[in-house]
Amino acid sequence: QITLRESGPTLVKPTQTLTLTCTFSGFSLSTSGVGVGWIRQPPGKALEWLALIYWDNDRRYSPSLKSRLTITKDTSKNQVVLTMTNMDPVDTATYYCAHSPRINWGLDYWGQGTLVTVSS
């Protein structure tokens, strides 16, 4: 049974760096073809794909946010960490992590999401 859970601060100030952790179970990020991605959704708005990391450390980023994002993995802890620099109120959103098979670029298992508010 695959599960994912996001954790991190619920409130960050403008210009600060956000660090979110995705802790998962039911699969290993050392298994060929496996990936974990991050997606966000501002209140009342659409989903936005952010970043993804694969078992072989291949990393992909949204081109519009690439300069601000870093995605890393800790295989031994079953965790994926996303950092986003220079946070702004427009980055207020629910942030999700999800399991992503390399073979189809889909997101087949999702965490419940964590709401991050950017405000001074």
Place this chain on the structure above:
Amino acid sequence: QSALTQPASVSGSPGQSITISCTGTSSDVGGYNYVSWYQQHPGKAPKLMIYDVSSRPSGVSNRFSGSKSGNTASLTISGLQAEDEADYYCSSYTSSSTSVVFGGGTKLTVL
């Protein structure tokens, strides 16, 4: 990269069929069979309904089907039920950035 284009809203009566379109370019929808569809109920995480244009994950009702023609993918829901009322998002691999792009979402109302 631009988001894929979806209608803002669609509606249908119980038992009817509806189709939601998702228009991209030859760099994404038209160039690859990596189109997925997600259902999202209010306050919930999205759920994968279709992947690889037309494949259904285990447990997803066969009332949901996907297809593609040129740069436009489509999600069809047959035999509409009240529980189908939700937001639907398409996504596709895009070669322009070797990443993934989502559509703007479509709100389905079951009348």
